[in-house]
Amino acid sequence: xxxxxxxxxxxxxxxxxxxxxxxxxHVGSVHAPDAELALRHARDTYTRRGEGVxxxxxxxxxxxxxxxxxxxxxxxxAQDKIYRHPTFYDIPDEVKxx
Amino acid sequence: MYTTELGKSATxxxxxxxxxxxxxxxxxxxxxxxxxxxxxxxxxxxxxxxxVSQHAHSEIVGMLPEGNWISRAPSLRRKAILLAKVQDEAxxxxxxxxxxxxLGTSRDEMIEALHSGKAKYSTIFNYPTLTWADIGxxxxxxxxxxxxNQVPLQRTSYGPxxxxxxxxxxxxxxxxxxxxxxxxxxxxxxxxxxRMAQDALNRWWWPSLMMFGPPDEDxxxxxxxxxxxxxxxxxxxxxxxxVDITVPQADFIDLKVPDADLKWNExxxxxxxxxxxxxxxxxxFYAVVRGEGPVAKERMAARRAAWDDGAWVREAAVAHEEKxxxxxxx
Numbered sequence: 001x002x003x004x005x006x007x008x009x010x011x012x013x014x015x016x017x018x019x020x021x022x023x024x025x026h027v028g029s030v031h032a033p034d035a036e037l038a039l040r041h042a043r044d045t046y047t048r049r050g051e052g053v054x055x056x057x058x059x060x061x062x063x064x065x066x067x068x069x070x071x072x073x074x075x076x077x078a079q080d081k082i083y084r085h086p087t088f089y090d091i092p093d094e095v096k097x098x
Numbered sequence: 099m100y101t102t103e104l105g106k107s108a109t110x111x112x113x114x115x116x117x118x119x120x121x122x123x124x125x126x127x128x129x130x131x132x133x134x135x136x137x138x139x140x141x142x143x144x145x146x147x148x149x150v151s152q153h154a155h156s157e158i159v160g161m162l163p164e165g166n167w168i169s170r171a172p173s174l175r176r177k178a179i180l181l182a183k184v185q186d187e188a189x190x191x192x193x194x195x196x197x198x199x200x201l202g203t204s205r206d207e208m209i210e211a212l213h214s215g216k217a218k219y220s221t222i223f224n225y226p227t228l229t230w231a232d233i234g235x236x237x238x239x240x241x242x243x244x245x246x247n248q249v250p251l252q253r254t255s256y257g258p259x260x261x262x263x264x265x266x267x268x269x270x271x272x273x274x275x276x277x278x279x280x281x282x283x284x285x286x287x288x289x290x291x292x293r294m295a296q297d298a299l300n301r302w303w304w305p306s307l308m309m310f311g312p313p314d315e316d317x318x319x320x321x322x323x324x325x326x327x328x329x330x331x332x333x334x335x336x337x338x339x340x341v342d343i344t345v346p347q348a349d350f351i352d353l354k355v356p357d358a359d360l361k362w363n364e365x366x367x368x369x370x371x372x373x374x375x376x377x378x379x380x381x382x383f384y385a386v387v388r389g390e391g392p393v394a395k396e397r398m399a400a401r402r403a404a405w406d407d408g409a410w411v412r413e414a415a416v417a418h419e420e421k422x423x424x425x426x427x428x
């Protein structure tokens with residue numbers, strides 16, 4: 001939302017830790033002029049029902065993302081390496097599985 | 099809350115790379131989700147920006163009819179509930195604005211479009227809330243209709259929109275229940291309270307049916323939007339579903355749905371049975387879409403006043419951050 005200077009406040013990505021023992025997870029974003037207000041807005045917008053015990057806000061502009069057009073070269077090489085999965089190996093039923 | 103699809107029809111431009119277009123159509127047809135940085139046809143982007151921003155505007159304007167009753171709620175319990183509900187609507191608006199922004203539009207542009215009257219929002223919010231029973235009827239009928247519209251949108255093809263809808267649907271269920279609970283209380287109250295409940299049903303029934311949008315034969319965007327999985331059910335299908343679920347709820351509290359043509363029809367819904375119901379007054383619907391709703395001007399005036407009155411807070415927040423930065427740099 002715009003302030004006096006015009007234009008939108010910077011965008012922040014919001015991450016919530018649902019409970020201790022779980023990682024923070026991306027839930028959405030908020031606009032805010034600074035980090036403190038970003039946290040407050042994130043709290044009001046994304047945790048009205050006890051959805052979390054901890055919040056992270058990160059300036060959206062600071063996130064470096066992989067290019068969707070590069071998804072092939074980046075991720076496809078992993079797909080034919082099925083020997084990286086345990087199901088690739090046949091172990092006789094007679095012996096105990098670890 | 100929800101918005102009907104009110105914009106112009108989206109035509110697919112053939113200027114785009116046919117290979118990209120074909121790959122996109124195949125992904126969508128396979129029920130894959132499209133994410134912000136993925137390639138998408140311009141018409142898909144435009145249609146989504148329009149639909150998601152209209153949806154966001156509807157949530158924001160939807161706070162006004164109910165906000166009108168917060169200070170006059172009949173008990174502390176009801177007041178706390180109504181406050182929470184109105185706060186939820188603000189949250190829903192914010193989820194949706196954020197989803198729309200991932201398509202390359204800015205919050206500023208959307209707010210400006212709403213305030214200038216260029217952007218539409220759901221026709222339902224241009225009707226007045228005259229009595230406390232209206233708050234019951236809104237939760238029961240308006241949020242009920244919204245849920246029916248929104249549940250299928252959790253599987254809509256655009257990822258950020260679908261995720262926003264998952265959150266909205268989770269929260270919306272209490273809205274509908276608290277509304278019906280108000281209606282149960284009033285319909286079971288004094289004769290005068292029951293009359294108020296009936297009066298609210300009389301006034302909100304038809305506008306609620308209008309929330310599903312024009313009949314399928316007059317909804318030129320539907321086929322394209324369904325193909326793109328932006329929409330998952332037609333307007334008439336959802337309207338029928340709403341009537342079938344809501345009429346027994348009215349019966350249960352001994353209120354009468356204001357439709358002389360309402361009749362059980364065993365053959366409907368492929369033999370499962372359903373209600374025949376009367377024709378919606380589409381002239382009224384289009385008049386409200388054009389901005390001629392009973393309280394359309396008041397709604398926009400209230401919205402603009404809230405924005406303008408809050409300007410100093412936004413300016414102060416920016417000034418504070420600038421001062422902090424300057425100090426840090428010194």
